Amino acid sequence: MMQTTGLLLVNGRWRDGGGSTFDSIDPASGDSLWQGKAANREDVHEAFTAARAAFDDWSDRAHGEREALLRAYARTLEQRKEALAALIAREVGKPLWEARTEVAAMIGKIELSIRAYGLRTGSTEAAGGHVLRHKPHGVVAVFGPYNFPGHLPNGHIVPALLAGNCVLFKPSEQTPAVGEAMVACWQAAGLPAAVLQLLQGERATGEALAAHQELDGLFFTGSSRTGAILHRQFAGMSEKILALELGGNNPLIVRPVENLDAAIHDVVQSAFLTSGQRCTCARRLIVPDDAFGRRFVARLSEVVEHLRIGAWNDEPQPFMGPVISAAVARQLLDTQAGLIGLGAKVVLPMRTLERGAAFVTPGLLDASDCEMPDEEHFGPLLKIIRVASLADAITVANRTRYGLSAGFIGDDEAEYRQYWRRSRAGIVNWNRPTTGASGAFPFGGIGASGNHRASAFYAADYCAYPVASGESAHPQLPEKLAPGLNL
Ligand SMILES: NC(=O)c1ccc[n+]([C@@H]2O[C@H](COP(=O)([O-])OP(=O)(O)OC[C@H]3O[C@@H](n4cnc5c(N)ncnc54)[C@H](O)[C@@H]3O)[C@@H](O)[C@H]2O)c1
Numbered sequence: 385m386m387q388t389t390g391l392l393l394v395n396g397r398w399r400d401g402g403g404s405t406f407d408s409i410d411p412a413s414g415d416s417l418w419q420g421k422a423a424n425r426e427d428v429h430e431a432f433t434a435a436r437a438a439f440d441d442w443s444d445r446a447h448g449e450r451e452a453l454l455r456a457y458a459r460t461l462e463q464r465k466e467a468l469a470a471l472i473a474r475e476v477g478k479p480l481w482e483a484r485t486e487v488a489a490m491i492g493k494i495e496l497s498i499r500a501y502g503l504r505t506g507s508t509e510a511a512g513g514h515v516l517r518h519k520p521h522g523v524v525a526v527f528g529p530y531n532f533p534g535h536l537p538n539g540h541i542v543p544a545l546l547a548g549n550c551v552l553f554k555p556s557e558q559t560p561a562v563g564e565a566m567v568a569c570w571q572a573a574g575l576p577a578a579v580l581q582l583l584q585g586e587r588a589t590g591e592a593l594a595a596h597q598e599l600d601g602l603f604f605t606g607s608s609r610t611g612a613i614l615h616r617q618f619a620g621m622s623e624k625i626l627a628l629e630l631g632g633n634n635p636l637i638v639r640p641v642e643n644l645d646a647a648i649h650d651v652v653q654s655a656f657l658t659s660g661q662r663c664t665c666a667r668r669l670i671v672p673d674d675a676f677g678r679r680f681v682a683r684l685s686e687v688v689e690h691l692r693i694g695a696w697n698d699e700p701q702p703f704m705g706p707v708i709s710a711a712v713a714r715q716l717l718d719t720q721a722g723l724i725g726l727g728a729k730v731v732l733p734m735r736t737l738e739r740g741a742a743f744v745t746p747g748l749l750d751a752s753d754c755e756m757p758d759e760e761h762f763g764p765l766l767k768i769i770r771v772a773s774l775a776d777a778i779t780v781a782n783r784t785r786y787g788l789s790a791g792f793i794g795d796d797e798a799e800y801r802q803y804w805r806r807s808r809a810g811i812v813n814w815n816r817p818t819t820g821a822s823g824a825f826p827f828g829g830i831g832a833s834g835n836h837r838a839s840a841f842y843a844a845d846y847c848a849y850p851v852a853s854g855e856s857a858h859p860q861l862p863e864k865l866a867p868g869l870n871l
C-alpha cells in the first residue's frame with residue numbers, strides 16, 4: 385500500500401496544515417487510512433503567493449518542456465500504478481479491477497490533453513500577419529469529488545498545467561490520501577515547486593480558496609448543490625473563469641429489444657457501477673407499461689439481486705463495493721424510505737449488509753405512481769417509471785432540471801433518433817451504458833449539471849484564453865493612406 389503523510393504541499397515543502405484535524409476512513413473496514421490537518425486561511429494565502437511567484441517562469445517555458453513534464457508524470461503513474469490503484473480502491477471502496485481502470489484513465493489523459501491542446505488551443509497563423517495564440521489564466525484552483533479521486537481532478541490538473549497555469553489542488557475531504565499520492569507523482573516527475581500545490585481540507589478550505597482575490601479560475605467537479613453555491617459566489621466576477629462539472633438525474637429509456645440480457649447488462653452498468661456513485665449513473669429507468677416492460681423489470685430484478693458486493697480486495701472480485709461512508713449509506717436508506725412514503729413501490733429493497741455499515745445492496749423502486757423530487761440520489765438506487773408510449777417516455781425523461789447523461793435502449797433506430805432530437809443532455813447514448821464516457825470527447829452537461837464548460841477533451845478550452853494578434857516585424861506604411869492623412 386502506498387505510504388501517505390497527511391501533509392500539505394506548499395511552495396515545494398511538505399508540512400502540516402494550520403487547520404483542524406480530519407481523517408479518511410476506509411469504508412469497507414471502517415479503519416482510518418489517512419489523518420492530517422486542513423489548510424487554513426494563512427496556508428491558502430501562502431500557497432497563492434508562492435503560485436503567483438512561480439507563474440511567470442512556468443508559463444514562459446517552451447510548450448515542449450511542459451509536455452515533457454507531463455510525460456514524466458505519466459511514467460511515474462505507470463511505475464506506481466498498482467499501488468495507486470490499491471489506494472484508490474481502499475479509500476473509495478471501489479473494487480480493485482475498477483480502480484485499475486481509473487489509473488489507466490489518468491495515464492491516458494496525458495496524451496489526450498496534449499492532443500486536445502494542439503487541436504483546440506494551439507497557435508494558428510493566417511495571411512496578413514494575423515496570429516492566434518492561447519495564454520494560461522494564471523493561478524487556478526481544482527476541487528475534486530470523492531468518487532474518482534484520481535481521474536477527475538487529474539482531468540483538470542493535466543490540461544491546466546500544460547497550458548501554463550499554476551494549480552492549487554483541494555481533493556475531496558473523503559479522499560485526501562489519493563490526492564496526496566497523485567501530487568507526490570508530479571513531484572517525483574520533477575514539476576517545479578509551487579506550480580502544483582496540495583491544500584487538504586474540508587468545506588472551510590474550499591471556501592478560503594474560492595474566495596481568495598488572487599484566484600484566476602476554479603475548475604470544480606462535485607455536486608450541483610456546491611456548484612450552485614460557487615456560481616452565486618462568482619457572480620459579478622467575470623474576470624475569474626469557473627468550470628462546473630456537476631451531478632445529474634439521468635434518464636434511461638427502455639424500448640423493445642431482442643437481446644434482453646444485453647439490455648439488462650447495459651442497465652446494470654448504467655445504474656450500479658461504482659455502487660451508483662458516478663455522475664453519469666442512470667437514476668430513472670423508463671420502461672413500457674406492457675408485457676415486455678414487466679418481463680424486463682423481472683429479469684433486471686433477478687440479475688441485480690445476485691450482483692456480488694464486497695470489499696475492494698475480495699477474491700473473487702465483487703461487482704461493486706460499499707458506498708463512500710456509513711453516513712452516506714444511512715442517507716440513502718432514508719431517501720428510499722422517503723420515496724416509499726411518497727408512494728414508490730419496492731421492487732428490490734436496498735438494505736445494509738452485515739459486512740459493514742457502508743455496504744448497501746442495490747435497490748429498485750417503482751415510482752410510476754408518485755411525484756418524485758428531481759434530485760440526484762448518489763448511490764445504488766434506481767427508480768423505475770412505467771409509461772404508455774415512446775412520447776410519454778421522452779416527456780418523462782426530460783422532466784428534470786439536470787442534463788448530464790441520458791440513454792436509450794431499443795432496437796428501433798428511428799425511435800432512438802426521435803429521442804436524440806428531443807433529449808436534453810450532454811451525453812446521449814444508444815444501446816450503451818450511460819456510464820463510461822470517452823475522454824477523447826467533450827464531457828459535460830446542461831441545465832443544473834454544469835455551466836456550459838465541458839471537460840475531458842474540451843478541458844483545454846477553459847484552461848487557456850485566446851489572444852488574436854496582428855503582427856509585423858516593423859511598422860510599415862500601407863500602400864494607400866486614409867483620406868486626409870499626409871505622411
Ligand atoms: N459532472 C461530473 O463530471 C462529475 C463527476 C464526478 C462527480 N460529480 C458529482 O459530484 C458529486 C459527488 O461528489 P462530492 O460529494 O465529493 O461533491 P461535493 O460537492 O460535496 O464536494 C466537492 C468538493 O467541493 C468542496 N466543497 C464543498 N462545499 C464547498 C463550498 N461551499 N465551497 C467550496 N468548496 C466546497 C468539497 O470539500 C469537495 O472538495 C455528485 O453530485 C456527482 O454527480 C460530477
Ligand SMILES: O=CCC[C@H](NC(=O)CCC(=O)O)C(=O)O
Pocket residue numbers: 531532539661662663664818819820821822823824827839840841
Ligand atoms: O462520475 C462522473 C464521471 C463518470 C465518467 N466520466 C468520465 O470519465 C469522463 C471522461 C473524462 O473525463 O475523461 C463516466 O462516464 O463513467
